[in-house]
Amino acid sequence: MPQHFTIASLDDLPRVAAQVQAALPGHSIVLLEGEMGAGKTTFIKALCRQLGVQDDVSSPTFALVNEYRDGRNQPIYHFDFYRLDDPQEAVNIGAQEYFDSGYLCLIEWPSRVEALLPPDRLLLTLTVTGPTSRELVISN
Template sequence: MTTQTIDIPSLEALPAAAAQVSAALQGHTIICFEGEMGAGKTTFIKALCRSLGVQEDVSSPTFSLVNEYRTAQDEPIYHFDFYRLDHPREAEGIGALEYFDSGYLCLIEWPSRIEALLPPDRLLITLTVTGPSSRELRIEN
């Protein structure tokens, strides 16, 4: 397993960190985001989507479970938030497995809620709060 750590000292550093993560995505379509509530998972996903050329508003799919965005190359990005799920069957009910098998980028918040459904080939990004506006981002694959 390979691990890379990126320090994010402030919100202003998000675009640079997102560009680094964007480079690490090569060859991966399932990207899992872990971190405590308020660690900045959605905020980081917004920055990552911007670095991939997404023009539309990126927001948490907390209630819809999945949002779809388009990259600069007009390819879909699927953004999931499984925080409110009680059982992985609920993710199956929205077709999560089909999204995961699509070959398109799937950004997953709270992946531990659906661990049994996730393919083994995935990238794990963990955000840890290190200060009022600073974070540590760890990439494992």
Template structure:
């Protein structure tokens, strides 16, 4: 387990760089945190750090957005907040995305828990102040 302090929005790029360095062989990143904790904001910073050239936005209604890095590698961004059961994620082929070996960034992973691979990182964002956050990285399966 690793903890990263994010004192302000200006510190997001440095925190994203630390997460990128911590990826290892993980391609599944599960983002936990209360509504408004900054999951999508952090994902935007992480995508910039990964070289994503596309506009990054929450896939709340589409469930999944696909972005491309400068090297044209796909990055999949999921938001499962609106799901009532994992079967809804299965209908969009979530398991195939998860097995693709491409980076999958998942908001509200608890809604699809039975579909998640064992090998993953869970990143939990906690609000510690008006613009400060704490990010805890837990590793599963490696």
């Protein structure tokens, strides 16, 4: 059953990130879908803060993947496949090994590597509903 959350402003991000954190156990692959500017990276920053990441969280648009450490010193992998021209580029950086690692993988623009993604995953869909408001839907 999908869960729906209203994000009226940036002030709501910690609350919604805590709700998403509660949905994470059992899921190491988290896909973030939404149009350009919907706030995928901004939401990932809030979620990483919730998970205890002290590092600067930024979009790995050109590197394709960034690695952070959570509050338990476990890796979190943040992918941004927006600039990917061919899924083979993801294969070349070892994306499948990251996906199979069991560690949390946060993936922006997952549709560009759909064939590489494992079936067990959590989908977060961000929809712009106003200048500062968004709706976030969590589904499997």
